[in-house]
Structure formats: structure tokens, C-alpha cells
Amino acid sequence: MCIKVKNRAKEAGLSFEEVYKIGKTVLVLPFLAALSLSACGASGRSGKQTAGLTPPSFPAQSAASATGGKDMAGGRKLAMAPDLVKTGDYNTISLKDMKLVDAVGIAIARHPDIGRATAVVMQSKAQIAVEKSVWYPTMTYGVDPGYSRYYGGKARNSSESSIRGTIGARQLLYDFGQSSSRIGVARATYERDRYQLENTVENVAYSMAAIFIELSAAQELVGAAQREYNTMRITRDKIAERVASGLSDAVDLNQADVSIRRAQSDMLSAQTRYDVAAGRFAEIIGVRPDQVASLEITASFIENLGERRNGVDSTPSVLAAEAEVRAAQKKVKLARSQFYPSVNLGVSQQKATGQRNATNDSSFVGVQLNGSFNTGFREKHMIEAARAELNAAQQSSENERLITRTALGSSETEAQGAMARMGNSSEMMSLSLSSRDLYWQQYTLNKRPLTDVVNAERDIFMAESDRITALADYLNARVRAYAAVGDLVERLRKR
Structure with missing residues (x-):
């Protein structure tokens, strides 16, 4: 398919x-x-x-x-x-x-969280244009229908209906940094949202890669459990022949049946783990594959991704936090500028129906000075709030660095531990394989009980399972280290 x-x-x-x-x-x-x-x-x-x-x-x-x-x-x-x-x-x-790269690619392409983050970036980019528009002329107009004693042509003490219209234009000349601060906030917010989008993509890629590795490992465990079951079936058939010929006791056959049931339990457990991983896989990318690449192939692919290049300071989450600090700095400047007025060049013309006079027909051309001052010291409180937001943003930036360093360090430690476990499991598997054949020979000579033969086969499966789990943990740690510094998607793209 x-x-x-x-x-x-x-x-x-x-x-x-x-x-x-x-x-x-x-x-x-x-x-x-x-x-x-x-x-x-x-x-x-x-x-x-x-x-x-x-x-x-x-x-x-x-x-x-x-x-x-x-x-x-x-x-x-x-x-x-x-x-x-x-x-x-x-x-x-x-x-x-x-393959891993195909699964991650599809997950990134269809994940709704990335679509949401993309829409946020588009919104923040549009906000920059909104803030810049303040430097363009603004046209104003208005129509006021109603009654007034001053707009008619009759006596001054009478009232009649009239329509008053106004049209004008206003151009901002200077506002003591208010507009530039708003533009700076919008730009910093746009940068933050871009880095958050990148961080979202990295998180989705890591989540999909982790699920892929789990599915591949579960796939290997199913194969290992199947091999254990098949081997125990062969051993059981041999014992049945020995019991029929009187060389072994019937109790040995019961013990072999118990070992087969245990192997079936291992097989069911491995299959359940595979089905759970396959379900998570299908939920994210919308497709359940017939089979994914083997764990060995996936390990070779991840090993060839190379060493990390990015440091903690270039991590998307850290860069987003730094952009948030810049936005907070601009907000402090914006709050301070609220104390000052704005200077505009204004032109307006007003006309009304009825007899022309000074009240219903006027023109204006000149400089306008607009400002406000709140008696509740609103501007002062705005500055304090902006400074508190700046302090919070700075602390958040340091926190992101701490999180990244911790994730990177724990990933490296886990990778080293997984490597040690892989070596130990491989040695255990090798010893169990060599012991199994020897134990069977000694069993046929009545020098060893059947328990030793069955336990050796069980040890082989357990050692192989441990090796598969350790390899999966190692690959997960490697992938998490790439994602921690925002380097995973770039590496996959180049592959």
C-alpha cells in the first residue's frame, strides 16, 4: 500500500x-x-x-x-x-x-498545532502593518442629521431639521515615541511567534520520532517473542518424543507446556505494546503502516545525522523568550511616552443645510496638539506594570535556558546509560545462547533438569528484549538532544 x-x-x-x-x-x-x-x-x-x-x-x-x-x-x-x-x-x-523521515514529515504537514502557530505568525505580521499605518494620512468624515435653532433660515428662536456634514484629514507629525514603540512591540511579537512556530515544529517532530522509535521497538519485540514461542514449541515436541519413548518423565512435558504459555504471554504483551504504539502513530499522521523500518535501520539513520551544531542560546524556545524580552522593553518605552502629547497636521471642512453663517460653515487648517492626563495616575501605573512584565520576561528567558540545559544534559546521560545497558544485554544474550545448547545436551544425558533448559531460553528472550529497549532508549535520547537545541528538523530535512 x-x-x-x-x-x-x-x-x-x-x-x-x-x-x-x-x-x-x-x-x-x-x-x-x-x-x-x-x-x-x-x-x-x-x-x-x-x-x-x-x-x-x-x-x-x-x-x-x-x-x-x-x-x-x-x-x-x-x-x-x-x-x-x-x-x-x-x-x-x-x-x-x-522510514522515520517520512513519518515525521507527514506529522509536521498535518498537525493542527502547527497550523495554529502558523496562523498566529500571520496575525502578528499583519499587526506590524496595522501599527505602521499610523504614519499615513487619516481621512475623517461625518454626517449629523438633527434639529437645531442655529442652522435654519428662520428666526433664531425657531428650530428646523438640518444635516451637518464634516470632512477632514489628519497627518501625524510627532508623538514622542508612541508609534515607534508600538511598531517595536509588534515586530518583537512577530519574532517571538516565529520562534514559537519553529519550537512547535520541533516538538511535533520529536513526538512523532519518539512514537516511531517505540513502534519500531515494539515491532522487534513481537519478532523476539515469536522466536521464543517457536523455540519452545520445538523443545516441547522434542520432550514429547522423549516422553513417548520413556526417556523423560511426563512432568517434563507439563513444564514445557507451562513455558509455552509463558512465551504466549510474552507474545501477547509485545503485540499489545505494538498495537498501542501503532494507534498513537496512526492518530498523528492519519495512517497505520503495514510495517515501519527496523530498529537497526532507524539507529543507523539517526547515527548518521551527525553531531549537534546549535547551542543553548540558539534554541527556538530561548530565542522566543529573548524576543519577548525585547517586546517588554518596547512596552516600557510605550508606557513612558503616554505622558506626552501627539502633534498632528489637521485639515477639516464643515457644512450644514440652511442659511450660511459662522456656526454651520467653517474650515480649519493647522497644527493640532492632542493628549490626555488621568487624575488616577494611570500613566504611572502603566509604567510599573510594563516594568514588571519586563522583569517576568527576563526571568522566563533564563528559565528557558535552564530547561534547555537540563534537557540536553539528561539526554546525554540517558544515552550513555542506554549504551552501557546495550553492551550488557548483548553479552548476556551471547552467554545464554551458548548455555542453551549445552544445557540441552546435558538434559538428554540426565545431568540437568529441564528447568535449566527452559530458563536459558527465557534468558535469551529477556536479554534480547532488554537490548531492544536499551537501543530504543538510546535513540530516543539522541533525538531528544537534537530537539532540545532545535536541530532535529533541520537534520532530517538534509537527509
Whole structure:
């Protein structure tokens, strides 16, 4: 089975750069591409055609929407799975032996949290234009219908209906830093939202990678449990032959049956773990694959991602916190500027129906000085609030650095511990394999009980399970270290 991804942006005659560009930053817009579910008509090298897909129906195998695109936030490229969006109309992703990079790419393309963060970035970018518009002339107009004793042509003590209209224009000349501060706040907020978008993409990528590793590990555990069960079945058949020929006691056959039941329990436990991981996998990317890449292949892929390049200070969450500090600094400046008036150049013309006089027909051209002062010391309190917000933003920035350093350090420690466990499990597995055959030979000579043979087989499974779990923990730690410094998606994109 496979997934065909269709490029809707190309049909509209737009390049992805034109579609996704927001200022100098290209953002993930998952809703601009759509998944087309259809049969993968092309035949493979084996001559077999792939099957068509149906909408998701869990827990059966299914497929759902997947899109692709790329993102650049804060000068850092954010991408889906490489080649997920190509020049051609379709790109095919197989549901058999699905790779880590494909799973992460689809998850990024369709995750709603990324769509939300993208919309926030678009909103904050539009807010910059809103704040800049204050420096453009503002046209004003108004119409006031009503009654007045001064607008009619009759006696002054009479009233008649009239309509008064006003039109004018106003241009800001100077406002003592109010407008520039608002623009600065909007720009800093935009930068913060871009970095938060990048951080959201990293978090989604890490979550999907962790689920993929868990699914791959569960897949390996199912195979290990199946091998244990098959081996115990073979051992049980041998014992049954010995019991039939009178070489072994019937109790040994019962003990072999118990070991088979235990192997079945291991198999059911491994299958449950696989089903749970597969369910989480399908919930995020909308498709349950036939099979994912093996843990060894995934380990080789992650090892080839290379060493981390980014430091703590270039982590998206830290950069977002720093942008929040800059926004708070601008808010302090904005609060201080509230003490001062704004200087405008104004032009207006007023007219009313009725007889022309000084009250119903007037013009104005000149400089306007506008300001306000609150007797409750509002401006002073605004400054205090802005300073408190700045202090909170600075503390939040330090907290983000602390969180990043802690996550990075714990990931490195966990990776080292997992490596040690892998070595120990491999040695234990090797010893158990060599002991199993020896124990069987000694059992046939009545020098060892059947318990030693069964326990040796059990030890092999436990050692293999420990090795698989340790390898999965190691890969998780490596991926978490990349995500901690915001380097995971960039590394996957280059692969």
C-alpha cells in the first residue's frame, strides 16, 4: 500500500515560495496541499501493483491526508520529510517499511498545532502593518442629521431639521515615541511567534520520532517473542518424543507446556505494546503502516545525522523568550511616552443645510496638539506594570535556558546509560545462547533438569528484549538532544 500526495499549489500556478512567503520568512501552511487517495498504478520491479487506499478505519490499515512543505523561521529552515513536496504532481510514500523521515514529515504537514502557530505568525505580521499605518494620512468624515435653532433660515428662536456634514484629514507629525514603540512591540511579537512556530515544529517532530522509535521497538519485540514461542514449541515436541519413548518423565512435558504459555504471554504483551504504539502513530499522521523500518535501520539513520551544531542560546524556545524580552522593553518605552502629547497636521471642512453663517460653515487648517492626563495616575501605573512584565520576561528567558540545559544534559546521560545497558544485554544474550545448547545436551544425558533448559531460553528472550529497549532508549535520547537545541528538523530535512 502507498500514499500519493498531490501538489495543489502547482495546479494554482503558484510556486511554494510565493505561497508560503511571509515577509522574509517561509512558514508551514499545511492547508495549501492536499492528499489524494488513489491506487498507486505504477508497478514495482516485482511486477506487482500496489493496492488502493480507503479512509481511516482503525485498527485496520488505513490512510488519510498528508501534505508537505517547508518552513523558515528566524533564518532557520524548517522542513517536512525531504522530497515530500516535489516539482511533479505526485510523490509516493509506501506504507511498508515506512522510514522515520517520512513519518515525521507527514506529522509536521498535518498537525493542527502547527497550523495554529502558523496562523498566529500571520496575525502578528499583519499587526506590524496595522501599527505602521499610523504614519499615513487619516481621512475623517461625518454626517449629523438633527434639529437645531442655529442652522435654519428662520428666526433664531425657531428650530428646523438640518444635516451637518464634516470632512477632514489628519497627518501625524510627532508623538514622542508612541508609534515607534508600538511598531517595536509588534515586530518583537512577530519574532517571538516565529520562534514559537519553529519550537512547535520541533516538538511535533520529536513526538512523532519518539512514537516511531517505540513502534519500531515494539515491532522487534513481537519478532523476539515469536522466536521464543517457536523455540519452545520445538523443545516441547522434542520432550514429547522423549516422553513417548520413556526417556523423560511426563512432568517434563507439563513444564514445557507451562513455558509455552509463558512465551504466549510474552507474545501477547509485545503485540499489545505494538498495537498501542501503532494507534498513537496512526492518530498523528492519519495512517497505520503495514510495517515501519527496523530498529537497526532507524539507529543507523539517526547515527548518521551527525553531531549537534546549535547551542543553548540558539534554541527556538530561548530565542522566543529573548524576543519577548525585547517586546517588554518596547512596552516600557510605550508606557513612558503616554505622558506626552501627539502633534498632528489637521485639515477639516464643515457644512450644514440652511442659511450660511459662522456656526454651520467653517474650515480649519493647522497644527493640532492632542493628549490626555488621568487624575488616577494611570500613566504611572502603566509604567510599573510594563516594568514588571519586563522583569517576568527576563526571568522566563533564563528559565528557558535552564530547561534547555537540563534537557540536553539528561539526554546525554540517558544515552550513555542506554549504551552501557546495550553492551550488557548483548553479552548476556551471547552467554545464554551458548548455555542453551549445552544445557540441552546435558538434559538428554540426565545431568540437568529441564528447568535449566527452559530458563536459558527465557534468558535469551529477556536479554534480547532488554537490548531492544536499551537501543530504543538510546535513540530516543539522541533525538531528544537534537530537539532540545532545535536541530532535529533541520537534520532530517538534509537527509
